[in-house]
């Protein structure tokens with residue numbers, strides 16, 4: 001299940017190799033400050049598709065899979081997301097927080113393809129995926145948990161996992177299940193089954209394999225949702241309030257699994273209202289307020305940031 005062996009190979013499908021000379025690129029640069037230079041180039045000479053791909057690859061540090069640049073989304077007169085730029089570093093748990101109505105869900109929707117931004121861009125593993133459909137984005141390895149088809153309540157937990165990759169199959173999984181399309185259908189099914197059991201055991205829900213998904217508790221359903229997401233072999237998971245309605249025992253289990261997966265090379269961006277969870281479990285925190293990016297940094301900095309304290313305590317709900 002480890003992602004380490006895959007690191008750096010995920011750009012194949014877009015024909016983009018990670019930039020080699022990206023040491024100097026900071027996360028902030030990745031999120032936007034290189035934009036001005038590239039726009040300047042673009043305005044002085046017409047850009048071919050090849051040069052655009054080359055430029056985008058050069059702007060994409062290999063350790064920064066997700067880059068959101070100057071994102072804007074309005075609903076009529078409401079500016080839900082206003083010129084937001086940030087980047088998510090590979091192998092991290094990054095938190096996206098903000099008071100109610102700050103624009104977190106809209107940002108998630110724009111990243112995952114549920115909404116098309118008015119302007120700005122979303123780049124994933126070196127490719128511009130702005131405006132792509134959710135399934136196209138998921139196939140590239142960026143999956144939002146609730147965007148995985150909800151569990152099928154009349155089917156067993158095992159069946160739910162067997163079906164997950166056929167909904168939104170990840171290339172890596174097909175490569176492992178169908179290496180060069182060799183082997184019989186029986187072999188392929190056996191390999192898929194093995195992977196399903198491995199995933200069930202990892203989330204410690206193997207004892208529930210024969211139970212109908214509809215009979216699971218809220219917390220067990222969250223574990224199943226994560227397990228289904230993992231079956232699509234993502235690189236980056238967007239988790240929208242993964243702990244909402246989860247009891248403390250399962251909450252601990254879910255957080256442990258997220259840490260295990262992070263250690264294996266998976267990347268997480270999560271929206272979570274529980275500040276203790278964000279501060280204790282995220283390496284990097286992005287704060288939105290009234291549609292804009294208010295602050296970002298390590299939890300210790302965010303915790304003592306006056307603007308952040310004001311945003312939470314001064315007037316805004318929550």
Ligand SMILES: Nc1ncnc2c1ncn2[C@@H]1O[C@H](COP(=O)(O)OP(=O)(O)OP(=O)(O)O)[C@@H](O)[C@H]1O
Nearest residue numbers: 075078079080098099100101102103104105106107
């Ligand atoms: N479909 C929509 N139509 C109109 N306005 C919307 C729509 N979706 C979001 N908004 C508005 O956009 C703003 C940002 O909403 P969003 O749901 O993104 O915030 P949020 O930070 O996720 O909030 P919460 O923490 O309460 O879920 C809010 O003012 C909201 O009312």
